[in-house]
Amino acid sequence: MVDATDLYQEIIMDHTKSPRNYEHLADADHEAQGDNPLCGDELTVYIKLDDGKVTDVTFEADGCAISTASASVMTEAVEGRDIDDVEELVETFKNLVTGEEDANAIDPAELGDLAALRNVQNFPTRVKCATLSWHTLQAALNGRDEPVTTE
Numbered sequence: 001m002v003d004a005t006d007l008y009q010e011i012i013m014d015h016t017k018s019p020r021n022y023e024h025l026a027d028a029d030h031e032a033q034g035d036n037p038l039c040g041d042e043l044t045v046y047i048k049l050d051d052g053k054v055t056d057v058t059f060e061a062d063g064c065a066i067s068t069a070s071a072s073v074m075t076e077a078v079e080g081r082d083i084d085d086v087e088e089l090v091e092t093f094k095n096l097v098t099g100e101e102d103a104n105a106i107d108p109a110e111l112g113d114l115a116a117l118r119n120v121q122n123f124p125t126r127v128k129c130a131t132l133s134w135h136t137l138q139a140a141l142n143g144r145d146e147p148v149t150t151e
């Protein structure tokens with residue numbers, strides 16, 4: 001068993017207590033809603049694009065610590081990136097938290113605070129909490145109207 005303190009690391013706690021980019025983005029040109037019935041997490045992701053680049057990304061959420069922290073970390077990680085770059089990061093993150101990619105093979109400097117969420121792979125029931133915002137981000141970028149659900 002991994003101790004709970006390993007899951008709720010300092011970085012995660014910090015993002016949970018003070019989520020970054022936590023606001024409604026009035027002039028968003030893309031938005032999507034996601035929900036994870038397994039845990040009860042609900043969130044909305046707002047994106048503003050300019051010339052294929054994410055110039056602004058925010059979220060609002062009603063969920064557990066992991067889903068909120070993951071969304072907060074995500075907004076910081078994708079802001080300023082090209083859409084192709086974002087799609088790549090979404091895949092990297094999903095592989096990281098599902099344990100499909102060797103965490104040691106990923107450069108922590110490249111991931112920044114995202115690396116803090118890799119211990120989620122030790123808690124299979126929390127993986128969907130961590131990936132919810134990322135699925136929702138993809139849905140927003142792809143302009144899907146249907147709410148995203150992890151089920």
Ligand code: ZN
Nearest residue numbers: 039041064129
């Ligand atoms: Zn959750």
